[in-house]
Amino acid sequence: DGGITQSxxxxxxxxxxxVTLSCEQNLNHDAMYWYRQDPxxxxxxxxxxxxxxxxxxxxxxxGYSVSREKKESFPLTVTSAQKNPTAFYLCASSIxxxxxxxFFGEGSRLTVL
Amino acid sequence: GESVGLHLPTLSxxxxxxxxxxxxxxxxxxxxxxxxxxxxxxGPQFIIDIRSNxxxxxxxxxxxxxxxxxxxxxxxxAATQPGDSAVYFCAEIPEDYGQNFVFxxxxxxxxxx
Numbered sequence: 001d002g003g004i005t006q007s008x009x010x011x012x013x014x015x016x017x018x019v020t021l022s023c024e025q026n027l028n029h030d031a032m033y034w035y036r037q038d039p040x041x042x043x044x045x046x047x048x049x050x051x052x053x054x055x056x057x058x059x060x061x062x063g064y065s066v067s068r069e070k071k072e073s074f075p076l077t078v079t080s081a082q083k084n085p086t087a088f089y090l091c092a093s094s095i096x097x098x099x100x101x102x103f104f105g106e107g108s109r110l111t112v113l
Numbered sequence: 114g115e116s117v118g119l120h121l122p123t124l125s126x127x128x129x130x131x132x133x134x135x136x137x138x139x140x141x142x143x144x145x146x147x148x149x150x151x152x153x154x155x156g157p158q159f160i161i162d163i164r165s166n167x168x169x170x171x172x173x174x175x176x177x178x179x180x181x182x183x184x185x186x187x188x189x190x191a192a193t194q195p196g197d198s199a200v201y202f203c204a205e206i207p208e209d210y211g212q213n214f215v216f217x218x219x220x221x222x223x224x225x226x
Contacts, residue, residue, distance in 0.1 A: 004156075035216075040121055042202065043217035045155075058213070090156055101147055102204075102214065104156035 002027045006091050006105035013078075013085070013112050021108045023091035029095050029103070032074035036060060037088040037107075046089075049074055050092045050096075078110060088110045121200060123221045132190040134220045136203035142218060143215075148177060148188045149217070151200045155163040160188070160201075190222075198224045 004025045013019045025032065028076050035043040045058030049068040063082025074093075078085045083106050090103040095103055126132045138146065144165045149157035161172045163179050163186075170177050176189040186203050202219035 007157075040218055042218045043204075043214075044216075045213055048213070092156075099157045100163060102150075102157075104158070106156045107154070109154075 004093055004103055004105035004107050006089075007107060009106065011108060012032055013110060015112055016080045018077055018079050019085075020080050020112070021078070021089055021091075021112065023070055023074045023076065023105060025074075025091075025093045025103075026072060026095055027103060028071070029093035030071070031094045032068070033092045033093065033094075033102065034058075034064070034066065034074070034076045035090045037090055043090065046076065085110055120170065121219050121221045123223060125197065125223045125225055126193050127225050128193060130193055132193045132197070132222055134168060134186075134188045134190075134201045136186040136188075136217050136220075138184050138186055138203065138205045138217070139215065141160050141181070142204065146186055146208045147178070147214075148186075148203045149195075149202055149204065151202070155200070170198075193222075195224050195226070196223055218225075 007022045009024050030081050033048040034046040036046055037043050045056055046060055046064050047058055049055035052068055052071050053056050063079055065077045081082040088107050091105040093111050094102050147162045148160040150160050151157040161175050161177050163170045163177045168179055174191045178187045200219040200221050204214045205218045
C-alpha cells in the first residue's frame, strides 16, 4: 500500500544529543514537509522540500536540519540547539507543493529526558 | 496516550446526533481549505476540502460550509458515531504566507454513548 512511514514512533533523548527522525514515502510525491505539533496549538512548519536536493525553512526551523537526497526520503534531525524539542513530529507529502491535500505519516513522539 | 489535543475546545455529542465543528480562518485571500481528523497517537487524515469559489461541499456523512464574509468554516457530521471521536482541525492556504498551509489548533469531539 502507498503511504508515508515515520520511524521511530517513540524516541527518548538525553539533553545535548542529536536525534534523527525518519520519513519515507512511496507515493511518488515531489513535496515533503515536517511539522511540529504541541498541545493546544496548530501544526507548525519546520522545513519543506519541493524537489530532491532542495529544501526551505518553515516558521520554526531553528535547531532542526533536514536533507533530501532521494525523492522518497526526508529525514529530520533535531539538534541539541533546539531548546524545547519534546513534541509530536509529523511528516507529510503532497503531489506538488500546496497542490491538493497533504498526506501525513503516523507521527513520531520525541521526549527529552 | 498522546498529549496532543490537551487544552483544546471540546464538543460532546450523543451518539446519533449531528455534530458541528467550527473554525475561524485568518486570511480573506485564502483559496483552499481542508478539514482533517486526528485520532489519538496517529497522524491527521483528510476528511473533506473546499475551494473559495464554493459555499458548501458534501461528502459521506460530512458537509463543509464556507462563509467568506465572516471568514468562517464549519464541518457538519451527520449521525455521529463513536468512531468519530477525535481532534478535528481546519487548514487554509493563505496567499500571503508563501503558499504554505496554516493549521487551526483543533476541536476535540467526544461522542457519548
